[in-house]
Amino acid sequence: MEDIRDMLKQEISKVLEDLARDRGVAPELLPEVYLERPKRPDQGDWATNVALQGAKVFGSHPREVAQALAERLTPGEKSCVAGVEIAGPGFINFRLSRGWMGAVAERVFSEGERYGRSDLGRGRRVQVEFVSANPTGPLHVGHGRGAVVGDVMTSILEFTGWQVAREYYINDAGLQVDNLGRSVQSRYFELLGQGERAPFPEDGYHGDYIRDVAQGVLDQEGPHLLDLPLEETLPFFREYGCRTLLEVIRKDLEFFGVRFDVWFSEKSLYDNASVPGMIDHLRGRGFVYDQDGAVWFRATAFGDEKDRVLIRSNGAPTYFASDVAYHKDKFDRGFDLAIDVWGADHHGYIPRVRAAVEALGRDPQDFQVILIQMVNLLRHGEPVTMSKRSGQFVTLRDVLDDVGPDATRYFFLMRRSDSHLDFDLGVAKTQGADNPVYYVQYAHARMASIFREAEARGIPVPSGVDPLLTEAFGSPEEQALMRQIALFPDEVAKASREYEPHRLVFFAYDLACAFHSFYNASRILGEEPALRDARLVAVRASQIALANALRLLGIGAPERM
RNA sequence: GCGCCUGUAGCUCAACUGGAUAGAGCAACGGACUUCUAAUCCGUAGGUCGCGGGUUCGACUCCUGCCAGGCGCGCCA
Numbered sequence: 001m002e003d004i005r006d007m008l009k010q011e012i013s014k015v016l017e018d019l020a021r022d023r024g025v026a027p028e029l030l031p032e033v034y035l036e037r038p039k040r041p042d043q044g045d046w047a048t049n050v051a052l053q054g055a056k057v058f059g060s061h062p063r064e065v066a067q068a069l070a071e072r073l074t075p076g077e078k079s080c081v082a083g084v085e086i087a088g089p090g091f092i093n094f095r096l097s098r099g100w101m102g103a104v105a106e107r108v109f110s111e112g113e114r115y116g117r118s119d120l121g122r123g124r125r126v127q128v129e130f131v132s133a134n135p136t137g138p139l140h141v142g143h144g145r146g147a148v149v150g151d152v153m154t155s156i157l158e159f160t161g162w163q164v165a166r167e168y169y170i171n172d173a174g175l176q177v178d179n180l181g182r183s184v185q186s187r188y189f190e191l192l193g194q195g196e197r198a199p200f201p202e203d204g205y206h207g208d209y210i211r212d213v214a215q216g217v218l219d220q221e222g223p224h225l226l227d228l229p230l231e232e233t234l235p236f237f238r239e240y241g242c243r244t245l246l247e248v249i250r251k252d253l254e255f256f257g258v259r260f261d262v263w264f265s266e267k268s269l270y271d272n273a274s275v276p277g278m279i280d281h282l283r284g285r286g287f288v289y290d291q292d293g294a295v296w297f298r299a300t301a302f303g304d305e306k307d308r309v310l311i312r313s314n315g316a317p318t319y320f321a322s323d324v325a326y327h328k329d330k331f332d333r334g335f336d337l338a339i340d341v342w343g344a345d346h347h348g349y350i351p352r353v354r355a356a357v358e359a360l361g362r363d364p365q366d367f368q369v370i371l372i373q374m375v376n377l378l379r380h381g382e383p384v385t386m387s388k389r390s391g392q393f394v395t396l397r398d399v400l401d402d403v404g405p406d407a408t409r410y411f412f413l414m415r416r417s418d419s420h421l422d423f424d425l426g427v428a429k430t431q432g433a434d435n436p437v438y439y440v441q442y443a444h445a446r447m448a449s450i451f452r453e454a455e456a457r458g459i460p461v462p463s464g465v466d467p468l469l470t471e472a473f474g475s476p477e478e479q480a481l482m483r484q485i486a487l488f489p490d491e492v493a494k495a496s497r498e499y500e501p502h503r504l505v506f507f508a509y510d511l512a513c514a515f516h517s518f519y520n521a522s523r524i525l526g527e528e529p530a531l532r533d534a535r536l537v538a539v540r541a542s543q544i545a546l547a548n549a550l551r552l553l554g555i556g557a558p559e560r561m
Numbered sequence: 562g563c564g565c566c567u568g569u570a571g572c573u574c575a576a577c578u579g580g581a582u583a584g585a586g587c588a589a590c591g592g593a594c595u596u597c598u599a600a601u602c603c604g605u606a607g608g609u610c611g612c613g614g615g616u617u618c619g620a621c622u623c624c625u626g627c628c629a630g631g632c633g634c635g636c637c638a
Contacts, residue, residue, distance in 0.1 A: 038581080040581080052618065062618060175637075294636055345633070347632070373567095439600070457597090506575075523596075561598080
């Protein structure tokens with residue numbers, strides 16, 4: 001299909017240049033040729049709007065230009081073009097001969113699991129940092145959305161020729177882990193009936209899981225920590241709590257099918273002096289100065305609205321300081337592109353980090369952020385309230401146990417990540433018609449079932465595409481199905497370029513839809529051999545495309561349901 | 562006050578980045594299983610694309626001014 005498009009494009013460009021020469025139009029004024037797939041089948045298989053774009057430079061009407069171009073375009077055997085017509089305000093529509101469907105199927109067959117791959121990334125290295133939730137409690141639903149978006153994004157990037165590293169940034173330095181340590185410490189004392197000796201911190205973590213962590217300390221250490229000064233044991237509680245909760249997070253993510261190559265410790269940036277190193281580096285480039293006893297980054301030099309503090313006047317570094325050091329580290333490690341997946345409430349933070357990236361001497365485009373909007377959790381239309389403070393929030397684990405990983409992934413991915421998402425646990429759980437996950441998976445199960453039945457009847461499934469056999473193609477449903485299959489590489493590329501993993505969910509859904517229509521309209525195994533084999537080829541191609549899409553999404557492709 | 566995001570069918574969302582008659586799913590109504598899975602399909606109905614200007618062959622898409630909602634504007638993380 002790609003090949004056909006390229007050939008068409010070249011031919012149109014050539015004809016356009018010929019026409020320009022004949023009419024004395026300078027070639028550099030000519031518009032670029034775009035070929036697009038019309039929405040409606042009666043508008044052909046491919047269409048171009050060059051005549052509309054170029055009417056002005058020709059000093060003529062779009063339809064007249066289109067007519068002139070069309071006259072010079074002769075349907076050719078090789079390009080599969082069966083017809084050229086002018087429509088609407090001046091579109092040129094191309095109708096392909098039936099052979100195109102065979103060409104699509106042939107490509108899908110020969111590429112198999114690789115169908116949809118590309119070399120967009122050209123082997124460049126990209127690091128995707130996602131989730132990065134503070135290790136102060138279990139993951140909640142919002143983290144889950146970021147986890148899936150990041151995970152699927154990495155799969156897509158890998159599939160499109162990038163060398164990918166998946167990374168989790170652990171915020172194990174600073175105030176919040178301190179609070180965690182004190183919270184655990186307090187609960188530990190409480191378990192031993194001496195809670196009043198270690199008061200619960202004002203901004204402490206109230207969730208029950210803190211008691212579990214404290215119980216773990218008690219089981220491991222016994223009561224001897226009671227006898228030591230609070231400040232002396234705090235580092236232990238802090239470290240223990242952090243490690244334990246991180247392990248909980250890691251297990252939840254693993255259950256969700258999300259894995260990381262690197263777990264990067266914020267604390268390590270201080271242990272190995274990366275933060276002062278970064279500050280020296282930026283100071284040397286003239287982007288750091290001292291004022292009011294604090295150390296500042298000149299973010300305004302790169303379009304941020306104000307300069308930002310790196311080291312407070314009390315000597316403590318800001319979160320931003322470690323973040324800049326972390327991003328410097330990313331680029332020092334040789335990544336060509338760094339993609340961060342953040343909660344949308346952090347969007348105001350983007351300009352300063354981008355400014356820092358630029359100050360480090362990188363193209364600001366080498367740093368990209370995917371924003372994840374809020375998830376509204378509902379149960380049968382009723383909002384489920386979440387408050388991490390009080391500890392009464394619905395965890396990712398709760399949702400996974402309730403509706404399962406496949407449905408959870410699907411729901412998190414079915415909207416653009418930067419738009420609000422209503423996640424109704426009731427709907428996600430129903431196995432009925434209003435649950436799109438099953439609609440898609442059912443399509444795959446149906447395909448598998450056809451092949452099972454074929455085997456039972458002793459009907460061999462064609463392993464290749466016989467050009468004669470594809471002449472049997474042709475119903476509107478078959479065409480729609482093959483058209484959708486042919487779209488897959490484009491959709492993957494688009495998802496990769498635009499950082500929009502949800503596109504694949506829409507693709508999978510549309511493919512399932514095209515398949516269900518085809519299935520209901522066509523008999524397969526009962527038909528005479530030529531037609532039967534052609535349809536088996538279509539089903540196999542559908543199955544490969546759908547399985548590839550589901551694999552990228554991390555959603556199961558069941559053989560039966 | 563400033564910045565970012567959002568506003569499309571009763572509800573939840575698409576619209577190939579400026580293209581042709583704005584499309585799906587729920588919800589409503591009417592049909593299709595003696596067949597390779599009816600967790601499916603087909604049809605009907607539903608719209609001043611928040612509102613007003615502008616740009617051009619052409620605007621849901623771009624520019625501008627309003628209106629409404631969300632988020633953000635710390636020497637917090």
